[in-house]
Structure formats: structure tokens, C-alpha cells
Amino acid sequence: MAKRIQFSRNGGPEVLDVQEFTPQDPGAGELQVENKAIGINYIDTYVRSGLYPAPLPSGLGTEAAGVVVKTGPGVSGFKPGDRVVYAQSALGAYSSLHNVAAEKVAQLPAAISFEQAAASFLKGLTVHYLLRQTYEIQPDETFLFHAASGGVGLIACQWAKALGAHLIGTVGSEEKAQRAKQAGAWATINYRQQNVAQRLAELTDNKKVRVVYDSVGKDTWEASLDCLQPRGLMVSFGNSSGPVTGVNLAILNQKGSLYVTRPSLNGYITRHDELVAASNELFSLIASGAIKVDVPENQKFALSDVQKAHTALESRATQGSCLLIP
Incomplete structure (x- = not known):
């Protein structure tokens, strides 16, 4: 049996x-x-x-x-x-x-x-399609990755470092910030203590980023959009805080002609x-x-x-x- x-x-x-x-x-x-x-x-x-x-x-x-x-x-x-x-x-x-x-x-x-x-395996394949296919991260590129001390996030931190890129990771505690940095995060933002969009703007000299990877969902949706450059890409690939629903597409126009995608491993x-x-x-x-x-x-x-x-x-x-x- x-x-x-x-x-x-x-x-x-x-x-x-x-x-x-x-x-x-x-x-x-x-x-x-x-x-x-x-x-x-x-x-x-x-x-x-x-x-x-x-x-x-x-x-x-x-x-x-x-x-x-x-x-x-x-x-x-x-x-x-x-x-x-x-x-x-x-x-x-x-x-x-x-x-x-x-x-x-x-x-x-x-x-x-x-x-x-x-x-x-699942987490690594997820990071592969996110960083290598959904949007191909380039050396020296700066980007935002939510939940950087989670299973997917820690692999993303290490993969970004291997690519020579600058991952800014959101975390919920100082302990998790240290873990993300040890894995290769270029910088971290404690979402419990800091305004994510404001801190990201400071870290990037107000340039913001071309791409945000967001597995949190409902709680971070608007903050993620506020971190993007005009015509930037919001990659929503999870719902740990609940699904993003009732999206008003006009908000993408208002925040800079943004793009949004909701990918999954099975699509790649x-x-x-x-x-x-x-x-x-x-x-x-x-x-x-x-x-x-x-x-x-x-x-x-x-x-x-x-x-x-x-x-x-x-x-x-x-x-x-x-x-x-x-």
C-alpha cells in the first residue's frame, strides 16, 4: 500500500x-x-x-x-x-x-x-520563464520583485545576480531582508515600514523600473503600477494576498500607458x-x-x-x- x-x-x-x-x-x-x-x-x-x-x-x-x-x-x-x-x-x-x-x-x-x-524545480522553472521569457532581464537592469525571501523570490535573487542584474526585493521583516540580500538582492524594501513606490523611486533616482514581478496580488497591485516607467510591464503571477479583480483598464493609461500580463508556467x-x-x-x-x-x-x-x-x-x-x- x-x-x-x-x-x-x-x-x-x-x-x-x-x-x-x-x-x-x-x-x-x-x-x-x-x-x-x-x-x-x-x-x-x-x-x-x-x-x-x-x-x-x-x-x-x-x-x-x-x-x-x-x-x-x-x-x-x-x-x-x-x-x-x-x-x-x-x-x-x-x-x-x-x-x-x-x-x-x-x-x-x-x-x-x-x-x-x-x-x-517548480520555483526555478517559474523564475526561468519570468526573467528569461516573459521579460528578458538584461545585465545591469534594475527591477522589482515582490516577496523576495520566499521560495520563488530567493531563487530569483540568485538568478538575477548570476545575470548581473539589480533585483530590488520587497520583504516583511529585517530578517527576511538579510536573507534576500545574502541570496543576491541588490536592495530590499520592507513593505511593513516603507512606502514601496516611494522607496523604489529613491533607489532608482526617480527613474523607476521597466518591469515589476508581483506574486502578492490584491495588496500590491497599485503600488506595483506606481513603480513602473511609462510603457513598463506589470507581471502578475500570483495571489498570495487575494486575486486582483475589477481592474479598471483606464488606470494603465493614467499611470503611463502600462502593460500587464498574467502568465503561468503552463503557458511557457x-x-x-x-x-x-x-x-x-x-x-x-x-x-x-x-x-x-x-x-x-x-x-x-x-x-x-x-x-x-x-x-x-x-x-x-x-x-x-x-x-x-x-
Whole structure:
């Protein structure tokens, strides 16, 4: 028997239950992966709460690293025993065994541990599409990135430094500011103590920035727009404070003929070759040490402690990535 997390109603962490189940053999084009480490991502809380609806009862999670134990009909390029990682599976990665479409799986280099991979794959692929595709950050470019001490933010700080760019990160405490700076942030803004748009203007000699990356949503929407140069780009890629709704498009005109996009990873990685290209760039940065992925011991949770894990994530008490260990 294997174990997995399921929920039968939407709500808080208390709706998550551990269940035993008999795994089915992988279907055509699928791999069965024995998960060694499972990534916990903020988007999982959106699915659990019902902000992103899923048919109930439902599994949870889309990211993990582990070992292939079986291959389904028609699979090529993978075999039992391969070390692999995935981040775009069907819901159900919070599980000791998970069947995953092979096109969503990447080979994991020996230099990268299962925990490093599960802690960084979805977040790293997200940073890749944000900084390399949605808007291509250039050397010496200054830009704003909200939640710079979060899992995505810390990878973004390191990736920006590797690109020779100047990331200004918003944070909620001095401790988080120090963590972002250690990761490579050029400057930080404490949104609890400082006016974000005003402080950013000071940091940029009133030039502001060409692009803002915002995963917070409702609470930072207008402040983000106020940080942009004329014809600048607002990249809204998350809703940790709630979704941005009821947008008056005229505000984009009033604040400088601005652009706004609401991208997602699934819009940028649609084929296996795109996944391989993005993961190769991410893995090369991790292997070289340019991006370090360290998960604190108190942010590693047993599968049976999933409720504690979600509570910690939503409390904003965590820094960087959290993991479930089956």
C-alpha cells in the first residue's frame, strides 16, 4: 500500500487527510515515480481552498523528485531506476507513489539531490520563464520583485545576480531582508515600514523600473503600477494576498500607458523539449553553485504532517522552500 494526501471539501489545512491506496500501473505515456521529496508550493493552498477549483475528492501537489519504478506503454527515454523530477503533474504529487506523464518529467543529474530538486524545480522553472521569457532581464537592469525571501523570490535573487542584474526585493521583516540580500538582492524594501513606490523611486533616482514581478496580488497591485516607467510591464503571477479583480483598464493609461500580463508556467512550457531546455539552464546554475537550495530542517515535514506544513506556509513564517518527505 502507498500513502497520499486527499481532501473532500475546500477549506483550511484541516481538510487535508492521509489515506492509504493501492497504486495503479502507469498508463500509456506515463511513469510511476517513487517520490523521495515533494515540493510544497503556495499554489497548492489555492487548490485546497477552492480559489483554483478541482473536482472533489482530490489529491494535491504537482511537484516531486524521486526514482522511476515502472514505465507505461509507449514511454521512451526513461527506465526503472532513473532519478527524475517533475513540477507539472496532474494533482496528486503529495504521495509516496505517483503516476506522471513522461512529457512532464526531466532527468535529474547526479549532482543534484532529491531534496534540492523538489525544493527548486517548480520555483526555478517559474523564475526561468519570468526573467528569461516573459521579460528578458538584461545585465545591469534594475527591477522589482515582490516577496523576495520566499521560495520563488530567493531563487530569483540568485538568478538575477548570476545575470548581473539589480533585483530590488520587497520583504516583511529585517530578517527576511538579510536573507534576500545574502541570496543576491541588490536592495530590499520592507513593505511593513516603507512606502514601496516611494522607496523604489529613491533607489532608482526617480527613474523607476521597466518591469515589476508581483506574486502578492490584491495588496500590491497599485503600488506595483506606481513603480513602473511609462510603457513598463506589470507581471502578475500570483495571489498570495487575494486575486486582483475589477481592474479598471483606464488606470494603465493614467499611470503611463502600462502593460500587464498574467502568465503561468503552463503557458511557457508546453512541450518536453521546452521543459528540457529550461531545466538544463536551471540545473547548470544549481550545479555551479550560482543558485543554492537549502531547506531548513524545520521546513521539512512528514507526509502525515501536511496540515502543519500548510499552516506554516500560510503564516508567512517560512523562508524559502518547504518539503514533504514520504
